[in-house]
Amino acid sequence: MKKPAAAASWIGVALLFLISTPLWGGDLLMVRSQLPFPQAQPRLEEEIVALGYTLSQARRVDIDLVGVGFTSGTYRAISYGDPEEIKMLSRRYPELTPFLPLQIVIFAERNESLLVALSPLYLKAFFPQPDLAGIFMRWNRDLQQIMENVRDAPPE
Amino acid sequence: MRFLKRALFPALMPLLVLLLSACTEIRERVSDRDVGSEGARLYALHCSACHGDFGLGGVGVPLALPDFLDSISNRYIEVTIRTGRPGRVMPPFPRLSDEEVRAIVEYIRSFTHGREPEFPPEPVVGDPKRGERLYAGFCAKCHGASGEGGKGTGLSFSRPRDLSILAPALNNPGYLAAASDQMIKHTLMEGRRGTPMRSFLAKGLSERDIDDLVSYIRSFQHRTPADVAMLQRPVKAVLARRSPYSYERTLERVRRSIAAKGLGILREEFLGEGIVEPGTENARQRVIYFVDLVMLSDGLALDPRMGLFLPCRITVVEQDGVVKLMAANPQQYAALFNNSALNEFGRMLFRTYLSIFEEATLRHEKARCCS
Structure with a gap:
């Protein structure tokens, strides 16, 4: 009597897997760093530059949020990229511009920091052009390395 | 609350x-x-x-x-x-x-x-x-x-x-x-x-x-x-709309539409500004960042990782004489973060973007009654 219901439940879970699994198979990259925010942000910027990218000015995400009850003033978006690549890609694929330049957000959680980024591999399904596949792969590999290096950095 | x-x-x-x-x-x-x-x-x-x-x-x-x-x-x-x-x-x-x-x-x-x-x-x-x-x-x-x-x-x-x-x-x-x-x-x-x-x-x-x-x-x-059933990857990663107006006029109309919705423009910049050498930016690729406090606060309260997509951002690009408005599709948020609480938030932002796109690209025609 219970078996059909249980089987239906598992089929439901399996279907939901099909919906959500690929989205978490690398679409969102997230790491926790033991570095407090004042150390983590410059470390993140160092790691980005070390891989040959150019940084843009860090952008505040939590503008005026203290006024509406948020206690943290430590949430930044760090944009970066290769200047020539940005020029070339935005010219060749204007529809890629909403995702350029690349971005990592970093925010404080107690005395640690969280880093989140959209995996460039997410874009593969929407931009199937062969010449982009290698670029997305490289971006993803670099992004992972940057985030892992910040994650593994010991606090001073 | x-x-x-x-x-x-x-x-x-x-x-x-x-x-x-x-x-x-x-x-x-x-x-x-x-x-x-x-x-x-x-x-x-x-x-x-x-x-x-x-x-x-x-x-x-x-x-x-x-x-x-x-x-x-x-x-x-x-x-x-x-x-x-x-x-x-x-x-x-x-x-x-x-x-x-x-x-x-x-x-x-x-x-x-x-x-x-x-x-x-x-x-x-x-x-x-x-x-x-x-x-x-x-x-x-x-x-x-x-x-x-x-x-x-x-x-x-x-x-x-x-x-x-x-x-x-x-x-x-x-x-x-x-x-x-x-x-x-x-x-x-x-x-x-x-x-x-x-x-x-x-x-x-x-x-x-x-x-x-x-x-x-x-x-x-x-x-x-x-x-939960809504957690599906959107068909398109990008919302795009062609503008019948010149690049400058489109930018102005986007700004006006944003302001008319009570949203604040935080800043404007050329794509890649600060990364590409100053003076070499493409003057026909402009990014407008906008938000209001409630939107930002609500988004971050639903999921603190929403800072990846907030403030909102519209890119206006002119290429080969064609002017286009573009934005990352907000319908992707719930699925990306596996957070169904963002379904409605994403839909709200989707409607906001579409409304701005429509207002900015709407062609004014003379009222026939008066012609």
């Missing part, structure tokens, strides 16, 4: 204090052997970003509550890792091997060094109709009228939330797959210290009442929650 803040936040403050003071204790309890284990390595890789290095919580709910770990089976944790909680932030990890999942479970157990509880395998038999009435009276306040659970993404010490401990979504397919009837019954009978969940026996319910409640909760599995 204010009432909830006033009534519940002070009530839960002792719990926050307890968790903070437990931090050192848990670090001490997790022995060097545990820290160097494969489970610790895998936990650091896959779990700690959300649940914290020692299970104290963050974007994800805290795991290191003794009463929580003492009332859940290893199977519950294993199935939770495998299936996640569709639409409730916790992602599934289908690629981990059974061995790796077991290692993570063992490490999580080391937070409290408690023993795995044993539950009888038999399903609980009760009257779901009667259970439904009891649920409305005793459970719906925290777990939602349809078992949809509390709102938010777990506790975060840097950002106050309405509730520091999330009431689980009892209707979630992942929860129902992981929790056995007897495990749910045990929780109802005993409650969970350190959380708002109290023993229902202490509240005056009988074991029969609790059986009826369990059978009602189990009946949720025949209905997939609508908001």
Whole structure:
């Protein structure tokens, strides 16, 4: 009597897997760093530059949020990229511009920091052009390395 | 909402204090052997970003509550890792091997060094109709009228939330797959210290009442929650609209439309400004950032990771004489973050972008009546 219901439940879970699994198979990259925010942000910027990218000015995400009850003033978006690549890609694929330049957000959680980024591999399904596949792969590999290096950095 | 803040936040403050003071204790309890284990390595890789290095919580709910770990089976944790909680932030990890999942479970157990509880395998038999009435009276306040659970993404010490401990979504397919009837019954009978969940026996319910409640909760599995069904990857990653106007006029119309909606433009810049050498930016690629405080605050409260897509951003590009407006599709947010609370938020932003696009590109025609 219970078996059909249980089987239906598992089929439901399996279907939901099909919906959500690929989205978490690398679409969102997230790491926790033991570095407090004042150390983590410059470390993140160092790691980005070390891989040959150019940084843009860090952008505040939590503008005026203290006024509406948020206690943290430590949430930044760090944009970066290769200047020539940005020029070339935005010219060749204007529809890629909403995702350029690349971005990592970093925010404080107690005395640690969280880093989140959209995996460039997410874009593969929407931009199937062969010449982009290698670029997305490289971006993803670099992004992972940057985030892992910040994650593994010991606090001073 | 204010009432909830006033009534519940002070009530839960002792719990926050307890968790903070437990931090050192848990670090001490997790022995060097545990820290160097494969489970610790895998936990650091896959779990700690959300649940914290020692299970104290963050974007994800805290795991290191003794009463929580003492009332859940290893199977519950294993199935939770495998299936996640569709639409409730916790992602599934289908690629981990059974061995790796077991290692993570063992490490999580080391937070409290408690023993795995044993539950009888038999399903609980009760009257779901009667259970439904009891649920409305005793459970719906925290777990939602349809078992949809509390709102938010777990506790975060840097950002106050309405509730520091999330009431689980009892209707979630992942929860129902992981929790056995007897495990749910045990929780109802005993409650969970350190959380708002109290023993229902202490509240005056009988074991029969609790059986009826369990059978009602189990009946949720025949209905997939609508908001979970919405967690689908959008067809397009980018919203784009061609403008009939010149590049400059389109920019001006976008600005006006944003202002007319009561939204504030934070800044404008050329694409890649600050990265490409000054003066070499493409003057026909302009990015406009805009938001309002309520939108920003709501988005970050629903999921603190929303800073990836907030403030809102529209790119206006002219190429080969064609002017286009573009934005990342907000309908992707819920699926990306596995957070069904973002379904409505994403839809709201989607409508906002479309409305701006339409207003900015709408061609004015002379009213015929007056021609």
